[in-house]
Amino acid sequence: AQTVTQSQPEMSVQEAETVTLSCTYDTSESDYYLFWYKQPPSRQMILVIRQEAYKQQNATENRFSVNFQKAAKSFSLKISDSQLGDAAMYFCAYRSALNYGGSQGNLIFGKGTKLSVKP
Amino acid sequence: GAVVSQHPSRVICKSGTSVKIECRSLDFQATTMFWYRQFPKQSLMLMATSNEGSKATYEQGVEKDKFLINHASLTLSTLTVTSAHPEDSSFYICSARAREYNSPLHFGNGTRLTVT
Numbered sequence: 001a002q003t004v005t006q007s008q009p010e011m012s013v014q015e016a017e018t019v020t021l022s023c024t025y026d027t028s029e030s031d032y033y034l035f036w037y038k039q040p041p042s043r044q045m046i047l048v049i050r051q052e053a054y055k056q057q058n059a060t061e062n063r064f065s066v067n068f069q070k071a072a073k074s075f076s077l078k079i080s081d082s083q084l085g086d087a088a089m090y091f092c093a094y095r096s097a098l099n100y101g102g103s104q105g106n107l108i109f110g111k112g113t114k115l116s117v118k119p
Numbered sequence: 120g121a122v123v124s125q126h127p128s129r130v131i132c133k134s135g136t137s138v139k140i141e142c143r144s145l146d147f148q149a150t151t152m153f154w155y156r157q158f159p160k161q162s163l164m165l166m167a168t169s170n171e172g173s174k175a176t177y178e179q180g181v182e183k184d185k186f187l188i189n190h191a192s193l194t195l196s197t198l199t200v201t202s203a204h205p206e207d208s209s210f211y212i213c214s215a216r217a218r219e220y221n222s223p224l225h226f227g228n229g230t231r232l233t234v235t
Contacts, residue, residue, distance in 0.1 A: 107163075
């Protein structure tokens with residue numbers, strides 16, 4: 001079974017600074033997707049960024065970028081020029097790309113990292 | 120983009136009563152829907168997966184007779200918490216995808232259930 005580990009329960013960053021959130025995962029599959037979701041106090045799940053495992057190039061979305069190390073099974077999120085609105089819970093998630101063993105394509109989440117942004 | 124509507128957003132019920140939560144896909148056919156539960160300051164845990172027209176598949180430890188899931192149409196799945204108890208109080212979130220396996224997952228806004 002796949003697992004996702006986020007080893008940082010809480011992180012703090014100064015406004016305008018850069019912060020990196022860590023995520024590691026375990027899988028025997030070769031094709032999969034990795035995601036970072038943001039969950040603000042409203043509890044809405046917001047997709048931040050997505051990475052296909054077959055792509056070597058790291059995904060970027062404006063101030064958000066990832067460092068995807070497939071061999072190390074590591075998928076960290078870098079937030080540049082942090083803003084007050086970035087404060088939230090961040091979840092790393094895994095999704096099988098193929099219908100392995102009856103998988104329906106659900107997301108497997110890490111435990112989350114609570115990010116605080118200091119003004 | 121695709122929208123998933125989840126209703127109600129908040130509900131308070133008394134112990135022993137049943138509560139129904141609806142998850143609707145507004146602009147796509149949701150062949151598969153996932154129901155998650157989230158305790159305070161914890162992650163989302165998959166409860167069950169439902170496919171349109173089929174019985175739901177429940178994760179280990181989730182009581183199927185307590186958490187009834189119906190996915191009778193391609194745009195609606197419901198989760199009914201039967202004979203609710205205070206320990207069922209939680210945040211429930213649905214997500215849905217279209218027929219293609221690698222279709223994006225779209226989340227509802229969640230339902231905060233409080234059982235008194």
